Each structure stands twice: as structure tokens, then as C-alpha cells.
Amino acid sequence: MLALISLLTLVPSTLSAPIFGLSSGSDDAAATGATTSIALADVQSSLLRPAQFARVAYCSSKSITDWTCGEPCTSLGNVTFLQSGGDQGLIPLYYIAHDPSDNSLAVAHEGTDSKNILSILNDVKFGLVDLNVTRFPDTAGKGIQVHSGFQQTFERTADGLLAGVMKGLASTGAKKVTVTGHSLGAALATMTGALIKKSVDPSVEVTVTGFGLPRGGNQAWADFLDSDVGVQYMTNQNDPVPIVPPRSLGFHHSSGEVHIVDDTQQDFVDCPGQDNENCSTGNSLLKVDVTNHKGPYFNDISFGRSACPDGQ
Ligand SMILES: *[C@@H]1O[C@H](CO)[C@@H](O)[C@H](O)[C@H]1NC(C)=O
Ligand SMILES: *[C@@H]1O[C@H](CO)[C@@H](O)[C@H](O)[C@H]1NC(C)=O
Ligand SMILES: *[C@@H]1O[C@H](CO)[C@@H](O)[C@H](O)[C@H]1NC(C)=O
Secondary structure, three states, X not given: OHHHHXXXXXXXXXXXXXOOOOOOOOOOOOOOOOOEEEOHHHHHHHHHHHHHHHHHOOOOHHHHHOOOOOHHHHOOOOOEEEEEEOOOOOOOOEEEEXXXXXXXXXXXXXXXXXXXXHHHHOOOOOOEEEOOOOOOHHHOOOOOEEEHHHHHHHHHHHHHHHHHHHHHHHHHOOOEEEEEEEOHHHHHHHXXXXXXXXXXXXXXXXXXXXXXXXXXXXXXXXHHHHHHHOEEEEEEOOOOHHHOOOHHHOOOOOOOEEEEOOOOOOOEEEEOOOOOOOOHHHOOHHHOOOHHHHOOOOOOOXXXXXXXXXXO
């Protein structure tokens, strides 16, 4: 009960809005596939570097440009910064770096803390709007809708980011792009990932990863992410962010969830299907814990300024 009270206190402006997944589980069919456990080594092999790149995105723009962001930077080894955009204010920062360990580019989006993301997600002025079909012409007529706030934010840096990725692929010869982020940054990564995937040569492998990913669009968006992009996202225990906006407002998760079961940083399950009731989607509002949004997820990785040298 304490967790519920503190969550609602964090987002007082939302009380008149239909909040969270109160009716979660009854509004539409969700996958009920059995989960299977995943070994830490497998989590590390697919998610450790994306988590480390996403963590760097919270550090100051200067420390990312100079690659002097302390442990978040040094944990990645010899990585070369290429470009950044956004302003860490209204327009969240993104950066592009070259990772010589597998000759890939990393594209990471800054996120925001649980208080901010929950107020964005529960603000009724951000409903579902049509995906920009000028940018994604192949999706015309598919009925795809996305969170209006996420799309507006994505549009602010999309052109510069894509130009930077094309330039980085040409200058490094990389054949792989890793798109990643936490929280708001994870939602942006799904849109950026879709953009990069349709824009690069098909021989370039694009992987999209998110941590603490909220629902970013409707069922058609989830289906599109599954068929055309492929998103893997990690959810931590009773983090409320992955279960908002609620399915009762038409939002839906794509498949690809990896759920953290407890706080040992050892117990992970694979959650087949979209909105799997045996993972975050089955979480009760009465059990939410906002501290789970930040982490740690695994390898002691938590997301936020505090890991950066100038962090508070
Ligand atoms: C969870 O998985 C089990 C199989 O292990 C399945 O029987 C059940 O329907 C699933 N859903 C829920 C909500 O428990
Ligand atoms: C780091 O990578 C760059 C190219 O990406 C290379 O020129 C440089 O020698 C590497 N440095 C170390 C210490 O490995
Ligand atoms: C839609 O995408 C195009 C680029 O393809 C862009 O110029 C335009 O501003 C976008 N529209 C909105 C409403 O963001």
C-alpha cells in the first residue's frame, strides 16, 4: 500500500485521468505464455553493452563528448564518440559512438527519472496519434498510432540523428547498429530503431534494446515493432513504468520482454508474446515500486546521473 500511495503522490496532476492498469488484464487478450528462465551469462551477452551505452546517456554532454564520464565510460573500454544532439533539457540528449570491439555503432538516448516519466505517461494531453507516415511511408494504412509526446520528442532529433548514423557507417565501415535507452530513452529507441532499420542497407544489422520501457503505441505499433524492427526490453520487478499507459487506453507492448524476477541480479525470465501476464503486465498496481525503475538491473547497472562523475 505504501508503494501505491507514494506513486500517486508523485503524479498528483493525473488523478482525474484514467490512470495505470487498474483494469489491466480484463480489457483485451494478453499473452499467457509460460516464462522460461535465462542465465545471467545470456543476459550479459545480449544486454550488457546496450545497458552500458544507455547508462552513459545520463552523463553530461561534455563528459560524453570527451568520453570522460567515469565508470559509465570506462566500463565500455575503447569507444570513440562520434556525435550528439539534443540539449538535456526540453530535447533529451542522444549520442552516437563507434565500438571497435565488434565494429558497431551505438546510438543511445537519455532517459528521465521515474517521477518525470510517470507524469508524462499519465498526462492525458499525450494520447495516441497517427505515426508520421511521411517519415514511415510503408506503414500507411496500417492504423499505427504512437504516444504523441514520444513522437514529438523523437521528431526533434530524428533527421540529425539519422544523418549522423549514415555518416558513421560510412566512416567506420560498421555493419551493425545498437540502439538503446532507458525509460523515456527506451521509448525513443524504439522509434529511432524503426527509422534506422528502414534507412540503412539491409546488410547492416540493427538491434534495439530498452530498459524500463513504457508502452509507446497501439496494437498495430506493437505488431510493426515485432515484424519490422525486433525490440528486446528489460523490465525490473514491480517497476510501474512498463505498465503505463494502460491497455485500457489502447496502448500495447510488443514482444521481447526479459523480466527481472527479484533483486539478486541473477533471476531473469523470458516472456513470450506481447504484454505477457506472467511478467510486467501482470503486475498489480498495489505492488508497484518506483525504485525498481532505476535499478540495479544486473552487473550493478542503475540508470541516472548518480553514476556519472558530476552526478547528484
Ligand atoms: C503463466 O504461465 C502459466 C504456465 O506456466 C500459464 O498456465 C498461465 O496461464 C500464465 N498466465 C498467468 C496469468 O499466470
Ligand atoms: C582504440 O580504437 C581506435 C580505433 O577505433 C584505435 O585507433 C586505437 O588504437 C584504440 N586504442 C587502444 C588503446 O586500443
Ligand atoms: C514527419 O516527418 C517528416 C520527415 O519525413 C518531417 O519533415 C515532418 O516534420 C514530420 N511531421 C511531424 C508532424 O512531426
